[in-house]
Amino acid sequence: MLKKWSFCRTAFQKFSTNVSKPKTSQMPPLSQYSRKNNQREPNAIFVRGAKASRGSENISAYFRAAAGVSNDIGLSKARMLENKHFKSLTTIPYTPFPARNAHISKYLDSIAKSYRKQWNRSENELQIKTDALIEEAREEDPLFPILEPELDERVRKALRKLTNSHTPKINTVPGKPEFEYLSNAIRYLTSQRTICLCVDVEAFERNTNVVTEIGISIYDPRESQFSTVPILRTYHLIVAESLKMRNGKFVCDLKDCFLKGESYVMSLSNCVNFIQTLINYYMVTETAAERTWERAFVGHNVKGDLKWLSSIGVQIPRNIDYNLNQTSGDQSLRVLDTERLFKISYGSKGSSLGKILRLFEVPHAFLHNAGNDAYYTLKLLLHMCDIQYRKLLGMDDFYGVAAKIEMWAKRDAIEARILPLSYVNAAIEFTDPNIKKKTVHQTEFGGCVWVDDPIASLTGQKVKI
Known part of the structure; x- marks a missing residue:
């Protein structure tokens, strides 16, 4: 998601000098910060348990590491099955719920008439x-x-x-x-039959062939059958070989602002093994019970993210149905794309992830962190395909939604961007090496931990640090 959003890098420059100062004598006035001080220190990110030396961290080192990646896992899911919980999930078949299916069909029939009329x-x-x-x-x-x-x-x-x-x-x-794609997406999600694996990849803005972060968020309805709140498993991987490569000119750098736990810092090779293990478990079927469930890759322009994963050595299954036009139960992997769902419904205006989240009234923060983006994209998809939520917000009223989008576009053009004060302070403190005492600590987020064994971190074994 490389978009020109330069205010993130120098957010504090756009605030007047009357912003309340933190209670510390070491914080100089905002106006005293120069462009030189705005640059992040390469070592600003703290990694718990990091080894003393991991070699060079530059573009050349990254490509040397990429050339040496060996994905020897293939499409086997054996390692995940070592965990009793994950093994038990593979034995659960999907049970149809006729009343729910009738409710879905009734809703789709009603919006078909409404859409034709509009x-x-x-x-x-x-x-x-x-x-x-x-x-x-x-x-x-x-x-x-x-x-x-x-x-x-x-x-x-x-x-x-x-x-x-x-x-x-x-x-x-x-x-x-377009109507078939929307209808099938709603049917797959509302039937609670589809296992979703959402992926987001962040790249280095000066060379987009360099992957810096990978976010994975998973919704497995087998785990949420008796849950009030859907269970979303979310992971944030930071590639060790590109740890010191920071964005900021064209896209926000929020690598160390993961909101859903601790970020895993690991070698590119281990990142590939980690992701391959997840794909094998959730997207590859082996048993009869597993074949009763639908499976889908999810993302915001997900085709680009899958291409990035493939470029670093992850094996993506080939039986992918990008258009949702295959027969249910044919074992094809679906693709549920939030950007596509929005554009076919409401047009291109306001189609960024953040603006769609705002339109659907989904609280969010610190986008452009791959883990956060994957989590919020999956959460957005669940809202976009929830029948009751669509009714509540009036998302099938194209005239009403168009008015909202236009209203937000006008407000964006005239209203100042508002950032939490803690973010403003963090933007200053973590980009100026002269400030020793921080008022906003990295531990307000999950922090980062070095991981030697990616499979152990997935199967519940103790993570080596």
Whole structure:
């Protein structure tokens, strides 16, 4: 997710000098900070249990490590089955719930009628606007051509602009692939039959072939059958060979701000083994009970993240259904993409992860940390495909949603960005090596731990530090 968001690197520069100072005599006024002090120290991140020497940490060292990665796990899930809990999950078959399935079908039938009605209304409104524009051009020029192919370039340009600015644009009309994708996504999630593995990859902004962080978040309905709150297992991996490579010019660097536990710092080779083990367990089926469940890769533009994983040596199964148009139960792996779901429903405007989370009223923080992004993307998907939640927020009212998106776009253009004071202080303290006493400690997040044995950390064995 490399996007130009330079205010993250120098957030404190955009605050006036009357911001309340932390209670420490070592914190100089914000105005005294120079661009030089804004740069992060390479060793700003603290890794618990880190070894004294891990060799060079630069782009050349990263590519040498990447060339030496040996993925000898293949598609075996044997190591995860050493854990009794994970082994027991493989014996649980999916049990259909007829009442739930009937509820899903009723909802999809109702939105099909609603979408068709809204599409007709939108098309009629666009036609009225088009006719008015052509009539205006005809009044200005009595010799104005009647046939559209003969329209002059000026009018054609005006018509294109009118069409592009028209809202709402409704693509999810019954009978179109977009409606099928949305309907199947809702059916897969609401039926509580789909095991989801969400992935997010962060890369070095100066060379996007260098992977710096990997986030994995997993929703396994077999674990949540009797839970009030869905259980999401979330992992944040930091690649040791790129530990000191910090972003900040084009994208936020929040590598050490994981909110869901401790970040695992490990070699690139161990990262590959860790991810491969998860994919093998959750995405590869072996028993009859396992084959009764659907499985899906999840992400925000997930195809790019899977390509990144493949580039570092992770073996991605080939039976992937990107369009959700295969028959249920055919053992294909589905792809549930939050960016695609949003765009086919509401258009491209406001399609970043943070803006969609805001639109769906999902609290979130510290995006651009791979672990956080994976967690919030999966959480967003659950909200986007929850029938009751969609009804509560009115997400099937395209006119209402379009008005919300437009309102937020206008507010973003005129309102100041608000950051928590703790973030402002942290941005100063962790980028200035002269400040020894910190008022915001890294332990407000999960912190980081060095991991030698990635499989042990997955199967519940003691992590070596």
